[in-house]
Amino acid sequence: MAFALLAAPGLAFAQNLQVQGFGGVTVRGLGTAPTVGGNIAVPLGSHVQVIAEGGRMGDIMSPTLATLLDFAPVDLRLRADYGEGGVRILGSSHNVVRPYAEATAGLARLRTNFSGAGLRPDAITNAALQFLDSTRPMFGVGTGVMIQGGPVVVDLGYRFNKISAGNAIQSALAGGDFGVHQFRFGLGFRF
Numbered sequence: 001m002a003f004a005l006l007a008a009p010g011l012a013f014a015q016n017l018q019v020q021g022f023g024g025v026t027v028r029g030l031g032t033a034p035t036v037g038g039n040i041a042v043p044l045g046s047h048v049q050v051i052a053e054g055g056r057m058g059d060i061m062s063p064t065l066a067t068l069l070d071f072a073p074v075d076l077r078l079r080a081d082y083g084e085g086g087v088r089i090l091g092s093s094h095n096v097v098r099p100y101a102e103a104t105a106g107l108a109r110l111r112t113n114f115s116g117a118g119l120r121p122d123a124i125t126n127a128a129l130q131f132l133d134s135t136r137p138m139f140g141v142g143t144g145v146m147i148q149g150g151p152v153v154v155d156l157g158y159r160f161n162k163i164s165a166g167n168a169i170q171s172a173l174a175g176g177d178f179g180v181h182q183f184r185f186g187l188g189f190r191f
Helices: 002-014 063-069 119-132 168-174
Strands: 018-028 031-043 048-057 075-090 097-115 134-149 152-163 178-190
Touching (some): 097 152
Antiparallel strands (some): 018 178, 152 178
């Protein structure tokens, strides 16, 4: 009997858990790159969720430097693998379309990748570039709409993330702190 009383709130809570995968584009200046990831949202009420998210932003290099490298026979990219947590405020739970706004904070692992000079030079350069990889603080805000139908949730959203620039080389590659825009499409399920 005591076990049933303790388990009942957990079962009700688990029914509102939302798991989502997403894809989209990262935009910096005129350049775009893919972004992928997933998140978990745990409700604190009908209008508030605590969210945890992880993903990868394909290339967040400075648009100016990326344009210059377009004329070079080699390619240099700066990607960010990230994890963050935060709060999402949702519109009415009685509507199929629910607008939302969110704020997050976390960490981004910045990694530089070089290619185009040949197998051996690429490997040597990438081995050396690993010493410049760094983990930096990240802050984000976002908005969008969730379209709910039964247990299925479709998310159309926009995020702006600010990643603190790392070392001098990463700062030069990014043009200072990283301001990254994401446009994304997510598909999730509520349990």
